[in-house]
Amino acid sequence: MDTSTRRAPSAALIDTGVVPILRGKRTGEHLPAVIDALVDNGIRCLEITTNTPDGFAAVAAARARYGTEVELGMGTVLTPQHVDAAEQAGATFIVSPHTDPALAAEAVARGLGYYPGAFTATEVLTAWRLGATAVKIFPASVAGPRYLKELSGPIDGVALMPTGGVTLDLVPEYLAAGAIAVGMGGPLLGDALDGGSLTELGARARAVLDVIREARS
Template sequence: MTTRVGPGPVLLACGVVAIVRGSSGDRTDAVLDTLAAAGVRCLEVTLNTPGALDSLRAARRRLPDDVELGAGTVLTAAQVDAAADAGASFIVAPDARPVVAERAAAHGLGYYPGALTPTEIGAAWELGASAVKVFPAGAFGPGYLRDVRGPFRDVPLLPTGGVGIDVAGDYIRAGAIAVGVGGPLLGDALDGGSLDALTDRARRLVAAVAGARG
């Protein structure tokens, strides 16, 4: 097993990872700034978003230190290196690849690999995951997360994929340490949609998570 880096304190405090994924990078900076100002302090930019690394690098210079930045859809060791160089403090992957886990540990980055079944969750944890991204969580719902929490009570779980704002609190009550939310949060903001509407969605999501925590 590789060296384990625990979940970031910002992630644990906020309980939300915003997944910024778009077909164009023109509004990435504005969206990141809007999310951070609205209280979402853990921001993931997927590497299949055009200009993702440049956006991460600029955001790290621009945003305060209490905003945690990460790279998503990380599939190779070289991408881990590039994310670290751009200022990311964590990486998120759709699956669990040993080479990615090892390189993340070498950089001291948080590592959130994707897994779904109990066997996959256990294997991802053994690789040194900071928390396991249960993906695609929305296909099975909060009840599934509650069920897998039973045998994996020591494994932090981060449901992602199809998690809507209206059910985010249900995942927290089911035992998630945080939720990863993309489309339901971003809406059309990356394509020219209202940033005021994005602010409203972000605030509602943060409030829903905080309310579920009591």
């Protein structure tokens, strides 16, 4: 595949270094408030999953509210139809738990950022050669920062984003191991999507951003 049109990681992702993963299984009624709370506290790149109720509508509504100020993506993208629906909603990137040539072709052709999941060196290089913007190392918690460091040694030049069980205390280690950013779900979102405290969510968001700034300095 011609990857000359590979979409680079956005400034929002690189600058902040974190992608909150919004996955709500029961209801989507709290999505708008959660998105607003994250943005109000400095988050500029968000992923809303396809299996979250009203997820596509939430992306469209957030795009209308924030324009290009915030980068919005769809996660758990499993089919070309998901890619189409994500683009129609206003998403500028897609994330998958796996690597699929059909999804890669759709994302690259549409100029979308593409973050496929991979774990082994073979999978990572396959994803990269298909045009990945960055490769999501998933599930990162299975092996931790040391694995990322070992993996990045022989495949220098491939952008890696560990996701899955990434906790606040391990963020500096992942960045030191070569991650361009981290994806964070439960450890950052907590119970906010079930109606939990938005004040506490905001505090967690600020804490993550502070840790990333400190680690990079």
